[in-house]
Amino acid sequence: MDAQVRDVKVGPGPLVPPVPKVHPRPLGGSPLDDLRIAWEMSRNLIGAWCEEDFDNLVTPYHFMGQPGLVVSDPAGVRQVLASPNFRRPLKLGRPLKPLAGEGLLLSEGETWKRQRKSLAPAFTPAAIGGLLPHFVAAGASLTEGLANQTKANLSEAFHHGTLDAVLRALFSRRADRDGAVLAQIARRYLEGPAHFRLLDFIGRGRDDLTFADGDRRRLGGRWLAEVDALIAQRRAAPAADDRPGDLLDRLLTARDEDGGPLPDQEIRDQCSSMLAAGFETTSRLLFWATYLLARDPETQDRVRAEILAFPVERVNGLDDLKAWPLLRSVLFETLRLYPTAPTFGRQALADETVLGHKVPAGAMVTISPWLIHRHRKLWDAPAVFRPERFLDQPHPWGIEAFLPFGGGPRVCIGAGFALAEAQIILATVLARLEIALADDRPVIPVASITLGPDREPDFLLTPIVQARA
C-alpha cells in the first residue's frame, strides 16, 4: 500500500509514525469518481482523504447521489452528536447486524433509551472495578504465553488476549478452553464478514444489496445460538459464589423500567453487542500502543519504571490505575494517532443547519476522529507521538478535539472497561518483556470498522531480567 513515511524515529528526535498516502486534491464528484472513492474506502476507509481535509473544519460533499457534510469543527461535532435530529446511519450497521442483533450498538429511539438506562449500572466505575480480576487473569495468561518466545506476532497475541478478556468479563469463559467455540466464531466473524465491502457503500440502506451477505448471516446465526445456550446453562446452574461476577450475572439480574427481568433475547443481543464493539477495538489499541513504544524505547523504559514501581499484583481497584499516569497518557496518545473507531457518522432526520451549512433530512454527516485528531488547526505538532501532551489532563474528555470514544448520548458505554483492560494487559506484558520491532519497514494503518495494521510485524521479546543483567 502507498504510504507517506515521514521521518520514522530511528534516533533522537520526534517520532512521526507513517500514514497512508493522502491525496493531493479532492477526488472529484462524478459517478465514476464516486465508485473510485467507494472502492478506496472498501480497501481503506481512511484512504480517500485529501490534504485540505486536514485543514478544513467543514466540507460539503455529494456521494452516491446523496448530499453530505464532513464536520471536524469541535462545536459542530458536539452539535451533531448531541442533537435528537441526527441518528446513527442504519447502513453503517450492516456488517455488525447479524452478530449484534437488536442490542445497544444498533438499537434506536425509545428502545435504545431504555436499553442504555438498564445497562448503565453494568458500566459504572464500581462495576468495572469488579471486572478487574478478569483483566488481570487475561493479562497473565497472555504474558505467560509470550514468556518463552523471542519473537512474536503481537497483533495476533492481542487479538487472542482481548477476546479472552472480554469472554471472561462477559461469561467467565476462557477463549482457549470452555469458550473456544465462541472465540473461534467471533474471530472468524470479526476478521472477515465484519469488514466493510464495496456493496456496503453502494447500497443506501441497511438491507439493500445484502444478497452477498450469506457468510454474515450464517456465522452470526451460529454465534447467537452459542450465546443462547450459554444463557440457558447459566439459568439452569447459577455460578458458584466464590468467582468474580461477570456481565452476564449483571444482565440476568438487571431490571427494566417496569421492574421485570430482561427477556433472554435482549440479554443475548446485549452480550453480542458488547463483544462486537469491545474486542477488536481494544486489541487494536494495544497493538498500536506497543508499536509506538517499540519505536520509542526511551518512553517504553519510562513506562516500565512506572509499572515496576507499582506492579499489577498491587492493583485492587480502579483507583490504583492512577499509579500509571504515563501508561495512561501513552494509551490516550495512541487513541489520538490511531483512533480505533476512525470514522463514524450521523444521518439527519429533519432539515438542519450545521456551521452555516444546510443539512437536508436524509443527508449524512461524517465525523472522523482520524481527521480531527490529526487536524492542523486543532493540534500542535499533530503527526508527532508525544504522550506528555496528555499528562496534565486528568480528564482528556475535556479536550474538544479528542473523541476516540465518540460523544453525546451515544458515547461509547465501554470506554472505562476498555481503558482499564488495556492498562492492565499492557502493564502485565511490559513488566515482563522488553519489546522491539524485528524490522524497520513501516506499518501503515488500514481502516474498516476498526483501524488495524496493513501487515502484522514480528516483535522481538527480551525478558526484563535478562535485559537488565
Ligand code: HEM
Ligand atoms: C479502545 C476501545 C474502544 C473504542 C475506541 C470504542 C469506540 C466507540 C465509539 C467511537 C463509539 C460511538 C460510535 C458512534 O457514536 O457512532 C462506541 C460505541 C459503543 N461502544 Fe465502544 N469502543 C471501545 C471499546 C468498547 C468496549 C470494551 C465495549 C463493551 C464492553 C464497547 C461497547 C460499545 C457500545 C455498546 C457502543 C454503543 C453505545 C450506544 O450507542 O449507546 N466499546 N465505541
